[in-house]
Amino acid sequence: MKIIDIGINLMHRSFNEDREQVVESAIEAGVTPLIITGTCERSSIEAAKYASRYPNKLFSTAGVHPHDVKSCTHDTIKNLGKLAEKDCVVAIGECGLDYNRDFSPRDMQRKYFEQQIELACNKKLPLFLHERDAFEDFYKILEKYKNDLMNGVVVHCFTGNKEELQAYLDLGCHIGITGWICDERRGKHLIDLVKLIPLNKLMIETDAPFLTPRNLEEKPKNGRNEPKYLVHILDEIAYYLNEDIEDLANRVYKNTKLFFSI
Numbered sequence: 001m002k003i004i005d006i007g008i009n010l011m012h013r014s015f016n017e018d019r020e021q022v023v024e025s026a027i028e029a030g031v032t033p034l035i036i037t038g039t040c041e042r043s044s045i046e047a048a049k050y051a052s053r054y055p056n057k058l059f060s061t062a063g064v065h066p067h068d069v070k071s072c073t074h075d076t077i078k079n080l081g082k083l084a085e086k087d088c089v090v091a092i093g094e095c096g097l098d099y100n101r102d103f104s105p106r107d108m109q110r111k112y113f114e115q116q117i118e119l120a121c122n123k124k125l126p127l128f129l130h131e132r133d134a135f136e137d138f139y140k141i142l143e144k145y146k147n148d149l150m151n152g153v154v155v156h157c158f159t160g161n162k163e164e165l166q167a168y169l170d171l172g173c174h175i176g177i178t179g180w181i182c183d184e185r186r187g188k189h190l191i192d193l194v195k196l197i198p199l200n201k202l203m204i205e206t207d208a209p210f211l212t213p214r215n216l217e218e219k220p221k222n223g224r225n226e227p228k229y230l231v232h233i234l235d236e237i238a239y240y241l242n243e244d245i246e247d248l249a250n251r252v253y254k255n256t257k258l259f260f261s262i
């Protein structure tokens with residue numbers, strides 16, 4: 001069984017001590033390739049550098065998360081564009097809007113979201129998107145570019161409602177499901193929604209080190225999520241979809257490879 005983690009924040013400081021071990025454990029668990037999420041200019045550069053050490057096993061994205069756009073300079077988009085030329089960089093992102101935390105001013109979030117959409121169009125790369133509590137503005141911007149988004153869009157870590165899901169699917173977006181679905185407090189609604197995602201639009205991810213599945217049998221001592229736990233997330237989804245886990249794994253694996261051209 002092969003599983004691709006489309007969203008792992010492997011350059012996060014919580015992996016500084018044992019990054020290699022985390023990658024090895026993922027590979028051992030059948031979770032490979034991993035796509036390392038770039039969340040700011042620096043982490044995108046680091047992600048590409050690290051990914052190039054493991055050809056065909058690690059890939060990365062180049063982008064600035066809405067939390068971090070406040071640190072963008074007038075060279076950031078240009079530098080991301082240069083980075084996007086590398087073979088291991090397979091998408092632009094993580095970018096989008098986050099009105100939940102508002103770590104960057106909203107007008108700045110919108111500006112850099114649009115600039116990164118345009119960058120993805122120019123570089124003919126798919127987009128890896130983040131949206132939290134910002135559906136209306138996010139959708140308005142995305143819709144504006146709908147005829148240019150030929151290289152694909154994945155709305156990562158989807159946690160929204162049915163109407164939002166349908167709107168994304170109508171735009172042709174892929175949907176990333178994380179261990180949020182394993183959270184009995186706030187992820188229950190996803191159990192019904194995941195059934196509405198056509199299998200050719202479904203992708204899975206851990207968003208590690210965040211969002212450790214709450215119902216793991218053996219909980220990690222440090223509480224940190226890792227890509228190896230994607231097997232557990234896939235198992236949960238297969239159960240809810242009433243699908244055989246290997247069949248589902250194959251379908252999702254093929255979609256994901258096609259989407260990121262890996």
Ligand SMILES: [Zn+2]
Nearest residue numbers: 094130156157
């Ligand atoms: Zn995110």
